[in-house]
Amino acid sequence: MAMHAGLDLAQIAGSGPNGRIIKADIDQLLSNSQTSKAVVSKPVIEGPDTQSNINYDAVPNSGMRKVIASRLTESKQNAPHFYMTVDCNIDALKLVRKELNEKVEGTKISINDIIIRAAAIALERVPEANASWTEEATLLYKSIDISVAVAIDGGLITPIIKNAGAKGLQQISSEMKDLASRAREGKLLPEEYQGGTFSISNLGMYGVKEFSAVINPPQGAILAVGAGEERPIIKDGAVTAATLMSCTISVDHRVVDGAVAARFLSTFKGLIEDPLTMLL
Numbered sequence: 200m201a202m203h204a205g206l207d208l209a210q211i212a213g214s215g216p217n218g219r220i221i222k223a224d225i226d227q228l229l230s231n232s233q234t235s236k237a238v239v240s241k242p243v244i245e246g247p248d249t250q251s252n253i254n255y256d257a258v259p260n261s262g263m264r265k266v267i268a269s270r271l272t273e274s275k276q277n278a279p280h281f282y283m284t285v286d287c288n289i290d291a292l293k294l295v296r297k298e299l300n301e302k303v304e305g306t307k308i309s310i311n312d313i314i315i316r317a318a319a320i321a322l323e324r325v326p327e328a329n330a331s332w333t334e335e336a337t338l339l340y341k342s343i344d345i346s347v348a349v350a351i352d353g354g355l356i357t358p359i360i361k362n363a364g365a366k367g368l369q370q371i372s373s374e375m376k377d378l379a380s381r382a383r384e385g386k387l388l389p390e391e392y393q394g395g396t397f398s399i400s401n402l403g404m405y406g407v408k409e410f411s412a413v414i415n416p417p418q419g420a421i422l423a424v425g426a427g428e429e430r431p432i433i434k435d436g437a438v439t440a441a442t443l444m445s446c447t448i449s450v451d452h453r454v455v456d457g458a459v460a461a462r463f464l465s466t467f468k469g470l471i472e473d474p475l476t477m478l479l
Contacts, residue, residue: 263354274416278332278451282411285464286443287471289427293442295474303369311347311401312372314424316477317470318399319343319363319371321463328463329396331417332454346395346415347375349382356382357415359395368477403427409445419454422467423447444471 260268274280292313300307322329322343331338343364346357358378360371381387397419400412403426412423425445432441446467450460470477 261353263356267354270416271413274414278414278416279453280411280414280449281452281457281460282447282449283457283460283464284409284445284447285468286430286445287468288432288441289444289471290442292471292474293427299368306369306372308368308372309375310403310427311399311424312368312375313474313477314401314422314471315345315347315360315363315371315375315399316366316368317467317474318397318422319345319360319366320470320477321466322397323364324466325459325463327459328420328450328455330419330454331396332419332451333417337454340396342396344394344396346392346398346418347378348398348400348412349379351383351385356387356392357395357398358382358387358392398422399424403444409447411447412449414449414451419451420460420463421449423449446471 289310292310296308296310296313326339329340329343331340342362345360345363347360348355348357358375358381360366360374360378363371366374378387378391382392395415395418398412398415398421400421401424402410403424406426408428409425410423412421414421423446425447427442427444429440430443431438432443433439434441446464448460448464
């Protein structure tokens, strides 16, 4: 009986004559074993009482917040992102901008306007970067429609400079000011922010040195622009100071390969560092 129950006789104290093990001893041991198993259970691990220990305000998610969450989650889950960064010397750009704003009345051109213009020209020269992925085909866009991220109450919106490659700095500047103003007032028409073929997100005005942005689907790339800041560089064998601006492109690797992204960034950097070429 003990062998059938898998018990070790050496561990059983017999209660029969001369210490013999009797049936009652085995029954008692089996009974105690079952009781022990029934009593022992896994300890209950309690987490912190979030309701009483942490104070918070539950802010209902707006429709815009839900759309942002849905689209960017879709982007990170479906689009294999990769990133490249270049540092652009903007000392010459700052001088050209200053001269333009002194000579051109009625419009004050911003560094962001020049960035949009440079990105548009770079996309003209590297059209493979102006593309989107679908399961059936890669879409190479003939129009360069640049979405520009604008922060508004409750989220952000991306008004579009349409056909940016065909527009000069003054027109880009005028359109961008109008779009940004109406975006903050909630007065944009759907066609003014839905679509776009390439995006730019500039956080330089907040002092952000460098960052990587999430691609705005179904687009294939987004350019993240940091602040221009004075840093040491080596020029002609000597250490000197220059104003550098870090720019990072996030690319959907399904549609844009590394060499294409590198050519785009190299072209963009060349335009930023020699801004007079954008005026030709």
